[in-house]
Amino acid sequence: MEQKVLHEREKRCIQEQPPGCTAACPVHVDARGIASAVRKGDYQAGAQLLHNMVPFPRIISNICDQLCQQGCRRKEIDESIAINRLEKICIDNSNEAFLKMVLMPPRDKKVAIIGGGLSGLTAAVELGKKGYNITVFEAADRLGGGIWNFKETRLPRQNIVDDFALLEKLPVKINFNVQVSNKENSNLSFHSLSAAFDAVYLAIGCTDITTLALDFALDIDEKIGIDPFTLATSNPKIFAGGSLLLGFDHKSPITSICHGKMAANSIDRLLQNASLTANRDREGAFTTLLYTNVEGVEPQKGVRCADADKGYATEEALEEANRCLLCECLECVKVCEYLAHFRGYPKRYVREVYNNLSIVMGIHHANKMINACNLCGLCEQVCPGNLNMGEICREARQFMVRKGKMPPAAHDFALRDMQFSTGKEFVLSKHQPGFSSSRTVFFPGCQLSASSPQHVIKMYQFLCEKITDGVGLILGCCGVPADWAGQEDLFKQTIQNIEDSWRKLSSPRVITGCSTCYSIFKREFPEMDVEPIWTLLEKIGLPDRKEENFSPLKLAVHDTCTTRQEAELQQSIRNILHKLGHQVEELKNSRQVTECCGYGGLMSFANPEIAHKMIDKRIHENEHDYLTYCAMCHDNFANQGKRTYHLLDLVFKEEGQQIPREKGPGYSQRQENRARLKTTLLKEVWGESVDEEQCNVTLIISDSVRQVMEERRILTNDLIAVITHAESTGNKLKNIENNTYIAYFKPISVTYWVEYSQGEDGFVIHNAYSHRLEIKG
C-alpha cells in the first residue's frame, strides 16, 4: 500500500472527525467529552477539557453563548444539549485550576495588546506561554471589559478574579487607565506604541473606532478592514478582533476568545516569518464530516434547572448528559462482528494493515486481523465514505503471499479442500449424453455438491428435461478460496482451467448453482454468458410437486453476501418462494446490506472464533426459520442450531421428506460427497463404468471423536494416511496400559497423530491431533 493510498483510505473513515458541537465551537471545546465526564461524575476531567481550549473557564462556564448548540445533532430530534450548564457543574465542582502550561523560553520580541477584555487577555495568555513579552494597555481600572455587564448572579465576581490570576504566572505586564489613541488628549499615542512594539493586537471591544483617530483604512461602515481568517489589518504588524470585529449586536464571549487565539497565532507566525495563511482552515467554527445515525433516538426534552442561577444539580446534570448522543459514526462496526472484534474502526485498521505490510523485522501484529475479514463488503455499503475493509484485507493478503509472509495455518486447510475440488476425484466436464455440443452448461459448484449432492443430480436432470438443446455439466471449484486467500497464481490457474473446460464445451451459456461462482465468473469472464440458477428457474418454471399435506412456511430470507449487488437475483429468490406458496419475512439487514455467514473470505478457517460470533449474531436477528440459497450459509447456520432451509430443499421437496436438514456434513464427508457425486453421475447419467478406488482401511470413529476432528480440521483421509503408514512400516508406539497404538505421519505440511486400536471390524480411532512444527529427528 502506497502512503498516498493509505492517507486517501484513512480519510474516508470519518470516525475520528470531531462531533458537530466541537466543530461549531469556535475554539473546539470537546463538549462530547464533557458530557461523557458528567455521566461518570468525573467533573475534574470535564473541567480539564474546557480548560484545554479556554484560558478562562470559570468565566466562560457561566456566560458562553454556546455556538456548539448549532452543531448538536440532538437539535434535529428535540433540543440541543445544555452544554454550558454541563461545563458549569464541572467547573463549580473542581477545586484546582489546571491549565496545562508549558512555558517556552523567553523571546526578545514585544507584543502590545490594547484592550484587557476576554479577547485581548486570551491573546496575552497564548503569546505569554510562548515566551513573548506582553504588555496589556487597558483604558479602565480593571480587566475584563464587557464581561462586567453580566449580573453577579450570572457571573460571580470571584470567578473573574480567579481566572485572571493566571496572568500573574506569565510574562504579561498590565497598564491600567491607559487610553491609546492618536488624539491629543490621550496618554499614549497609537503611533508611538506601534513603533515601540513588534506587533499589536487591537481588542478594544465596542469602542467607536473613529473616536481614536487611528490611521487605518476604514470601510464604508467606518470600520477597520480586518481579514476574518488571520485578523490582519492594513498595517502588517497590527491585528484586530473581538467585539471590535463582531460589533455590539453580535457580541459573543466564545468568539472573542477565539479571536484572541487567532490573533496570537497570527502574531506568532508574523514574528517567526512564517506564512500567515497556511493550514488554518480549521481555525474557528467549521463543518464536520462526522456522520451519526440518529435513527430510532427517542425525543427527550432538555433538563431544566430547579435554580437557574446555581445551574444543574448533580441529578439534573446527569440526566442532561445522558441525553447527549456522544456522536460517533461506527456504522460499519455496528453491523460487523469482525470490525467490532478488534475494538477499533477502519481508520485505525487501515493504518495497522499498512504498518504490518511495511515492517521488515519484528512481529506482524495485524496478520490475524487481515486474515479474519470475510471480505463481504458490508462495511462499504454502510460507510458514509464507502471505505471497504475487505478490499484492503484482500490486497494485503496478496501482498503477504507474494512476500512469503502469509502464515501457512490461516488458509492451508481451505486451500487443500479446494485442491480436492479441482482434482481428478471431483472435476468433470461433459456434454449431455446424446449431444455433441452444449448450448448450456450447469456448474453446481463445490459446496452445493458437498452439502447436498442429491440436489445437484435432481437439478441437472431437471435442466436436461426443460432445456432441450443440450445441457453440459462441469464439476469443479470456481477458485474463490484461492482468491480470498490472496493466492493470485493459484486463482489464475484455477480460473484458466475452468475457462479451458468451458471453451472445450463450445463456450455455452453457464448456469451456476452457487452465487459465489456466479460472481467470480461474472468478474473474470466478460464474454461468458452466465446466469444463476435462480433467475433461470423463474423463467423455465419450477419442477412439479405433488404434495398432499403442504404447509406454507414463513421464512426469513438471508441473502448471500456475494449477491450484494444482484437485485434481480435476490428478487427471484422471493418470487420463487411465493410461487412455492411460502411467506417471505425480510431481515433487517438484507439484500444490499446483507451479512455474511462467516464463510466469506475464509473467515471460518482463519478465525473460527469471529466466524462463530458472526453466525451467532445473524441467526438471532429473527425468530423465524431462515431461508438461504447458498450451501455454506445453510450449513453454517444449521450447524450452529438455527432451523435453516436451502431453497433447493423446498424446490425439490418430496412427500414425507424431513426438512430442514439438521446439520451440514463435516469436512471429510463433504469431500466424499463430491467424489461420490461424480461417480454416481458418471454411472447413472452417462452409463460409464467407474473404477472406484477401494480403500482397504476401515475406520471406526465415534461422534465425539468426529467432533474433535472437525474442530481440529483433521480429515478421515489424514487418519488413513497415518495408519497406512504405521501399519506398513511398523513405525508406531504402543500404550501398554490400554493396548492402543500411537502413530504419526506428515503427508505434506501437517504432522497428524492418531491414537487407535485394532477392532474386529477395523481400526477404532480414540483421538487425533496435529501440529505444523516438523520433527527433524
Place this chain on the structure above:
Amino acid sequence: MIQINKQVQDTIICNKCSIPLTVGKVTLSYLGSDFPVELYKCLQCGLVFIPEELARGKMDQVEKALEDK
C-alpha cells in the same frame, strides 16, 4: 509434568523395537527456524512421542509466534 513423564516411561513403548521410550534430543523445525528440544523417543529407531498437550499447547504457541514474525 514429572507425573506425565513418569507415565510415558511406564506406559509407552516403541512397538517395533519393544523398548521403553527415553528422553533424547530431537530437532523441531518450522518456517526456517530449528529448535533443539528434549522429547521421549525410541533410542534405537528414533521414533518420537509428542503428547497431545504439547502439540496443542506449547508447540501451537510457537507455531503462531513464528508465523507472525
